[in-house]
Amino acid sequence: MSTPSDGPAEASSSDIVEKPRLSTWEQMKTAEDWWAIWCAGLILLLAFAAVWASVPATFTESIQQGETVSLSSPLKSWLAKPGKWTENPVDAFYVAGSGEASATTTYRGVIGAFVVIGVLFTIAMRLRGKNAIGFLKAFPVVFLLATIAYVLAGQTVIKAYNLEYALWALLVGLVISNTIGTPSGLRPAIMTEFFIKTGLVLLGAEVLMSRLMALGIPGIGVAWVVTPIVLISTFIFGQKVLKIPSKSLNMVISADMSVCGVSAAIATAAACKAKKEELSLAIGLSLSFTVVMMILLPLAIKAMGLPDDVGGAWLGGTIDATGAVAVAGATLGEEALEVAATVKMIQNILIGVTAFCVATYWVTYVEKRSDAATPGVGEIWYRFPKFVLGFIAASVLFSILHASMTGGDVMIEAMIGGSTKTLRGWFFCLAFVCIGLETNFSQLLPYFRGGKPMILYVCGQSLNLLLTLVMAYLMFGVLFAEAGQ
Template sequence: MPYTPPKSPTESPEPQRSALITHDDWLAIWCGGLILAVAVVLVSMCGKSAGEYLGKPGSWRTSPAEGLYTAGSEFLSTPLSGSLVAGGVIAALFSIAQAVRGRNPIQFLAGYLIVFLLALAAYVLAGQEIIKAYNLEYALWALLVGLIISNTIGTPKFVKPAVLTEFYIKTGLVLLGAEVLMSKLLELGLPGIGVAWVVTPIVLITTFWFGQRVLKMSSPTLNIVISADMSVCGVSAAIATAAACRAKKEELSLAISLSLTFTVVMMAVMPVIIKLIGLEPYIAGAWLGGTIDATGAVAAAGATLGETAAQVAVTVKMIQNILIGVTSFAVAVYWTVFVDPDRTGERVGVGEIWRRFPKFVLGFLAASIVFSFIYAQVPGGEELTSGVIKGLTKTIRGWLFCLAFVCIGLETNFRELLPQLKGGKPLVLYVCGQSLNLCLTLLMAWLMYGVLFPPGTN
């Protein structure tokens, strides 16, 4: 073996960096908070025009170029330029974050260029008018383009420094918190809360019990991630729950794949069923909001049933989104106290609950509280909040989620997923759990809006 000289007394070990600047959860809070703060300043100074240079690809029919460039307009106002500006903002912020945590920002930028181009391609594919009519959203295409690469040529090594799935989506979830305004949520009062907060925990616990006791699933982490994904609010809940129970990336990818597949089906089928059975708009909206996983899909499905149903559906879904933090904390506690000691035979300290708790949820809640206060209490707060969310942060959040879905695909290999699919138990779990969810949510929606609090009385 080659001789390695001992370190001189003057040499000191590399100082350890604080988790506050190295952990994805904390960095997501700082990055999301910085984006929100800058957005507030820009909107305060420039008004609604602050976000006119941010965007994403638009619709097209015959040529993808139609979705990237609008003939006759200046380049700075085209969807392509808006996409490049949004991608550049994220690139700059995340390269600084990588430098802060002691990683090479140049390597990140080299890989990020490829990840961003794939996300751009996913947005372009989702913008085709026929595809858009079927509500096949960017998340599905982003996941697919990543999966095709990872399962054919494999993810190139130089791209991997930019495959930061959790970092992208956690930062996006902090931004999502600003959109969850308490005053808006309370407009539906007790009935909306009843639909979102009563059914969800029942379905979550029942589905997890069913997977462990009836299906005998070998992986409790996969079981709980699918249960949370299906019962709470889809991908966002899956990410938070996976972090709380330390699920494998392959398990998270499988849960998200199931969620996206069934979201597309439910988004198309549920409005048809609702029209056939003639549900009232409030009941129909609450049923959609409490069962379809993705907020965007809820809005799209609700829009086919009219303005009232769409508004109720989105509001119920946003009320349900609050349970992301509650669910992740509950899972962290349960896993620390019961699951891990049962599997390893070792007692885990109470401090482990805090270590496992997804800290980015604190950023989600903080953003919700701050912007709820601005919206309700600050003069001009409603216009300021609308400008920040609709003009700036919602666009950035969409890009962050799209980047995250691309990365999920790039990290997923079907050969590693196949053992989890053995016997079809994950699929059976999702179908049975969602069936229970559909039945209980419809019952609760009817009870809240049809019996106890009919429209006009709440």
């Protein structure tokens, strides 16, 4: 039996009140997971169509002749986020350089992102039968808080330490919720999971199978062999050794740390029905350690004299945030950056696999009553986070377009860089603000008592660092040394 200091325990199965379940068709019309797919799918469709419409008549011929061709999405100037600034925060809304035309680009792009997300989600809320008017009234405030987080992250000194927008967005929300309290009028726009699920489906379009093929077996060895070993080992360690009473907290921290950070944490939390406080705690740990590892790991790689590809694979397999992986890899050189980013993208593919496996395990073992029959496939399907299907579909579809279309790689890069990546960043930033607004330290304290979540993360990440280093050296430094060069 757990003591009070161990943190909150999970509710027993007898305490769970079963809600009437909707058919899959009804869920597709009303459920948040499905609407994340519809919203992201519409964005991807329009973004790709915009690039397609801008392709010049000589595009195909130029590609076939081997010429270097570049495209720019027509949406690029209409979708942006605040940029860098040094002394005056207002400079974040102006692109580098001078002139009236260039000066309005970032400012106009921020307004464009506000309008696109606001209109899209208001319509979605209305069609889902939710409080669309309440969302429309509260969304400008939540978007303003996300903008503030972006501006804080864009300050040159702060940016040099890679204290990214996710951390500032979380802090902005936490400051409000733990001082004056989150106003009730903001509640309709605090759509944490809706924002981040939509962003994750957009992320699927960036996870291209060609990236996997670029590194082949060495990349798969680092990303796909170590990750499940660390996840399972950390979960068992938390249950058997640390005896963490909340299995869902244990699983979310394990997935966050071993797979790919926040994205995996969100998907896993949905699969095991983790509490919002547990998700907030896991994300907080992830963001904190990401900053530390991003600074220290490149120094350790240089001190150990590791080859760039080995060091890059180590970074990609251990640092949680994709942006932090890129920054850390860049400090080692172009080769390390390419390997690190590719390994991380290969690892991102495991988001869907992890969510499915966790949902299956949770339904079959964790929540199975002793007097109940073994749950069937229908129960697993009901529990499975459906937005992951959108992530997988986007990855497969755009991987096919990337590989089969003449100039498909150029078009997709223009689409991602010109619109979808920017909107994905906004969705994530809004989600982190909402997480902060929903989180009160008094609710988190029970989870910190005894220090078990911190111990779990440190021990799990230590195992991850060790095994990933061994696998990276084995794959890139020994077995496939020539292929990695």
